Amino acid sequence: MEKYVIKRNGDYKPFEAYKIQDAIQKAFKSVNLPMDKKILKIVLNGLESKYSWPVEEIQDIIERVLFENGYFKTMRSFIIYRHTRKLQREHINGLNDDTTYVDSTQTVEEYINQSDWRINANANTSYSNAGLVSNTAGKIIANYWLDKIYTKEEGASHRNGDIHIHDLDCLTGYCAGWSLRVLLNEGFNGVRGRVESRPPSHFREALGQMANFLGILQSEWAGAQAFSSFDTYLAPYVFKDQLSFDQVLKGIRSFVYNLNVPARWGQSPFTNITLDWNVPNDLKEQIPTRNDEHLFLYSDDPELVYKAKKRGVNKLTDLKYADFQNEMNLINKAYYTIMTEGDTNGQPFTFPIPTVNITEDFDWEGENVDLLFENTAKIGSSYFQNFIGSQYILDENGNKIENPEAYKPNAVRSMCCRLQLDLRELLKRGNGLFGSAEMTGSIGVVTINMARLGYLYKGNIINLFDHLNDLLQIAKSTLEKKRIFIQKMYDRGLYPYISDSECFVK
Numbered sequence: 001m002e003k004y005v006i007k008r009n010g011d012y013k014p015f016e017a018y019k020i021q022d023a024i025q026k027a028f029k030s031v032n033l034p035m036d037k038k039i040l041k042i043v044l045n046g047l048e049s050k051y052s053w054p055v056e057e058i059q060d061i062i063e064r065v066l067f068e069n070g071y072f073k074t075m076r077s078f079i080i081y082r083h084t085r086k087l088q089r090e091h092i093n094g095l096n097d098d099t100t101y102v103d104s105t106q107t108v109e110e111y112i113n114q115s116d117w118r119i120n121a122n123a124n125t126s127y128s129n130a131g132l133v134s135n136t137a138g139k140i141i142a143n144y145w146l147d148k149i150y151t152k153e154e155g156a157s158h159r160n161g162d163i164h165i166h167d168l169d170c171l172t173g174y175c176a177g178w179s180l181r182v183l184l185n186e187g188f189n190g191v192r193g194r195v196e197s198r199p200p201s202h203f204r205e206a207l208g209q210m211a212n213f214l215g216i217l218q219s220e221w222a223g224a225q226a227f228s229s230f231d232t233y234l235a236p237y238v239f240k241d242q243l244s245f246d247q248v249l250k251g252i253r254s255f256v257y258n259l260n261v262p263a264r265w266g267q268s269p270f271t272n273i274t275l276d277w278n279v280p281n282d283l284k285e286q287i288p289t290r291n292d293e294h295l296f297l298y299s300d301d302p303e304l305v306y307k308a309k310k311r312g313v314n315k316l317t318d319l320k321y322a323d324f325q326n327e328m329n330l331i332n333k334a335y336y337t338i339m340t341e342g343d344t345n346g347q348p349f350t351f352p353i354p355t356v357n358i359t360e361d362f363d364w365e366g367e368n369v370d371l372l373f374e375n376t377a378k379i380g381s382s383y384f385q386n387f388i389g390s391q392y393i394l395d396e397n398g399n400k401i402e403n404p405e406a407y408k409p410n411a412v413r414s415m416c417c418r419l420q421l422d423l424r425e426l427l428k429r430g431n432g433l434f435g436s437a438e439m440t441g442s443i444g445v446v447t448i449n450m451a452r453l454g455y456l457y458k459g460n461i462i463n464l465f466d467h468l469n470d471l472l473q474i475a476k477s478t479l480e481k482k483r484i485f486i487q488k489m490y491d492r493g494l495y496p497y498i499s500d501s502e503c504f505v506k
Contacts, residue, residue: 004052012052017044024062027078028071039065100143104136111135122267124350130266138169145171149485154478161452163475166445167222172495173486175223175270176441180210180233185289188213191497199290203237204251211258214352218269220495223442224353226272231331232279235324236288236295238331242303249334256338259351271352274385275332278361284322294319333368340375348379355383362388443483446475 003015021040028035042065047053059082066075087101110116111132118135125131145168146155157163167174188209189196200206214225238248260268276283288295296304296316308316311323335354342348356372363369375381393403448471457464490499 002051003047005058006052006054008055015047015053020044020058020062023059023078027062027066027074027081030077030081031073033071033074036069036071039069039071042069100147102139102143107136107139108132124270125265125267126262128262128266130262134169134265134267141171142168149481150478154474154481157471157474162449163471163478164447164449165478166447170222171489172220172222173482174221174442174444175225176217176221176498177226177228178213178217180227180229181289183209183213184233185292194496200237201240201290203234203241203243203248204254206234206237207251207255211255214259214271215263215269217497218263218271220498221441222444224270224272226274228274229276229280229283230273230354231328231335232276232283232321232324233288234331235321235327236319238327239307239319239324240295240299240304242301242307243330245330245334248330249337252331252334253338256335256349256352257343260343260349268351272355273352274355274357275335276328276357277332277366278359278363279322279325279328280357285320287317287320329366329368333371336368336371336375336381339381340371340379342379348381353383354381355385357385357387359387443479443486446478448472448475 004012005015007013020043024040024043025035039062043058043062046061046065047058059078063075063078066072066078111119114127116135118138119127119131125134145165146158150158150165158165158168184206185199187197187199189198197209197212200209210227214227217225241247243251259271263269290297294317296319299316304316308314308319308323311319313319313323339349339354372382393401395401448468450468453464453468453471457467489495493499
């Protein structure tokens with residue numbers, strides 16, 4: 001009576017013994033052993049009891065016979081082959097529509113042979129073992145986003161190059177700004193099972209906690225980590241420690257070096273700081289604090305009291321941020337001196353990227369202005385937020401009045417090279433992970449392939465805008481899906497320093 005093999009789709013096919021022989025022969029060949037014909041004979045004898053066999057049961061019998069006869073390496077090779085073929089079938093036949101098959105051997109070899117363009121996609125990373133780990137994990141995570149989180153249309157739009165969804169290799173949000181004032185007031189603490197720090201009392205302590213904070217938080221975000229009012233908030237510590245310019249210079253140099261060493265997967269943390277240059281109006285009358293008390297509450301140094309009185313302040317606890325402009329100047333001078341000098345070889349430092357606020361009261365004749373613009377001309381370290389000319393408008397009588405639509409220095413947070421946040425808009429949203437004053441952030445970035453649209457619709461402006469609108473809707477949808485997913489992961493505790501830190505999540 002004729003025998004049959006039951007295929008995986010349920011079809012019955014005539015039994016062909018030579019296919020079993022080929023499978024066994026390949027298994028032996030894969031481990032450099034000659035085929036033992038006895039194995040084939042035992043397998044075929046075992047199939048005599050029935051006239052139809054599912055293909056999976058036949059393969060199970062081959063594994064068992066190899067095991068019983070001591071061919072363990074051959075059996076292992078056969079099992080691996082079965083598993084690999086299973087993954088390939090699921091990918092090719094669409095049996096598992098949510099999963100993209102990633103070849104682990106190809107992925108690793110592409111990196112170590114430097115044949116993958118992604119190795120050079122980020123100027124802040126280098127060819128290294130840490131880079132290999134990041135590249136390999138990133139490929140898996142990117143396909144998870146495209147297969148699981150986004151729709152097929154959204155995934156195809158990225159894979160086809162109609163849009164580019166940035167930072168798919170990270171299961172995180174894009175960038176975040178943090179309150180330096182809160183860090184200095186409460187210290188870096190509140191994460192269960194991790195080392196906790198008291199609030200800093202001195203300038204070098206503050207810089208050390210800031211560097212640790214930025215380096216650690218970078219691992220829970222794909223993009224930049226930012227502090228605003230860097231010079232304003234640190235100035236009281238320079239006054240308290242009675243530091244000379246050289247001492248400030250050493251502290252800032254250590255801080256900059258710490259932020260430019262590879263700290264996460266072979267790359268330096270992407271960090272930004274905003275320099276006020278002059279004390280912002282909303283901070284002038286506020287006081288520096290430590291543990292919710294005035295920073296100088298327990299200071300009675302007569303030298304400090306004398307210096308405070310020279311500034312028109314009778315008690316140290318009456319000092320406000322407006323009283324520390326001299327110290328801000330020292331910090332900015334030290335910072336730009338170091339950024340212009342570069343490292344021991346003169347190579348410019350990449351981080352932290354400074355953003356300087358240019359306001360109506362910017363002192364164009366100040367002691368550090370030449371240093372700032374010399375650095376800008378030679379190195380180009382800084383970004384500038386220009387608030388001049390936009391703050392006032394003329395009414396119908398020709399009188400200058402405040403422009404209600406203008407960006408305000410105290411209402412804008414520059415996060416990185418691609419993002420500027422208007423806090424007035426965030427106030428309208430309210431609550432959530434991504435909307436509170438200095439603690440602001442960005443879900444992600446999506447780029448539309450405008451060059452392709454221009455090429456495809458040359459001379460057809462109507463169709464161009466129709467297609468552009470479709471792509472904008474897709475981009476918006478990916479960002480909203482990412483918002484929901486990141487919030488869910490946040491609630492689960494995937495980002496312990498974001499979700500557990502008492503200082504930053506109230």
